[in-house]
Amino acid sequence: MTLRPRRSALYMPGANARALDKARTLAADVLILDLEDAVAPDAKEQARAQVLASVHEGGYGSRELVIRTNGLDTEWGHADLAAAALSGADAVLIPKVDSAEGVRLADRVLRAAGAPDSLRLWVMMETPRAMLAAGEIAGASARLECLVMGTSDLTKDLNALPTRDRLPMVTSLGLCLLAARAYGLTALDGVHVDLDDADGLAASCRQGRELGFDGKTLIHPKQLDAANTAFAPTSEEVARARRIIDAHASAVAEGKGITLVDGKLVEALHVETARRVVALGEVVGIS
Structure with missing residues (x-):
């Protein structure tokens, strides 16, 4: 029985060459090289080129490399996905997927661009429609491997409050976990955005593991230890x-x-x- 650990999945800004280089030394199981939220519109092309060059250069060891593209409804999305198809990354992460057709469309774009079967597809679950369609999304493609919670966007769309106990998120977290487990997928918990709240991060990691998540997405290297500890057995x-x-x-x-x-x-x-x-x-x- 073998497992690929995904305790910690760290977002790295694709426009920041120094960050992409530093990532080679970080204790992250997964590196999400981000072309979406972390990149300003006028830096999208540069970020794509830098991420592709970094993946091609290698040196990331056993860390799993995932490229988060812009949405397919944006002017950069199709080009991002086509470029990622032959990048050598382990997976591509698509933001704001809210239907099974969104998964199938991404799969078609990857296949048309020549993506090997080994390139896996991950999707962000971050809208109310995605929560209601979680089962259909999870079963939409054999290439699909992971559901990633986008709790910040979801909190906004729900008009919810970012509470310490994350009670407003429980229904959504549960729906996505059920869908992931029903189809044998990995499920990653959402980010903790307060970098000065170490106790809150630890509590969020602990709750995520108790619920059944495989790991947690992170926004800063200082959060790695908490996630790696919480999502590993003692x-x-x-x-x-x-x-x-x-x-x-x-x-x-x-x-x-x-x-x-x-x-x-x-x-x-x-x-x-x-x-x-x-x-x-x-x-x-x-x-």
């Missing part, structure tokens, strides 16, 4: 997972379907979860 969790696997195997060998570990019932479904915990722990160096 050594104690890995140890308990190994006990669950061993105890269940012993029970099965004795003709039993269930057993107890630390006083709690263990059956096959718990073993599946335990194996995932062990696999993730091994990938991120926790044993």
Whole structure:
């Protein structure tokens, strides 16, 4: 069982050459090289060229490289997507997708531009329509791999308040998680925008993991440690997972379907979860 960790997904401004270079040294599982929100209109062409050059140059190690394009309804979107198709990036992230047809359109543009099957498609879930269509979006393309929450835009569209407990987001987060799990996709939580609120970031990461997200999108390198810690198992969790696997195997060998570990019932479904915990722990160096 192998997993690709996506505990931390850091947005990097595509127009900032120094940031793209620094990203090679950061402890991020995923780097989202951004051509959209982080880039002013008059810098879009330059940003696209810089991002393509950086990806081609390499040096990012095992970090997953994702290019966030401008929307296909903008003057830059199609050119961004066509350029990303043969860039060598791992995935392309499309903003403000609110229907299954939006996913299929992006897939068609990638295929027309010669994108290999290995180039994955990620989509931003950041509008009320996207929440209502989450299931259709998640099942729209075999190339689709990840749903990324855009909670800042969603908060604005809902006329909601950015509360510490994120109660206004719970319904939307749940809908997207259900859709992702139904179709075997990764789900990444939205950003925490207050860079001076370390406690709030930690709480948001903890809540995201408790809900079931695979990781969190971030806007600054100082947020990496919190996400990497929250979305990785602890050594104690890995140890308990190994006990669950061993105890269940012993029970099965004795003709039993269930057993107890630390006083709690263990059956096959718990073993599946335990194996995932062990696999993730091994990938991120926790044993």
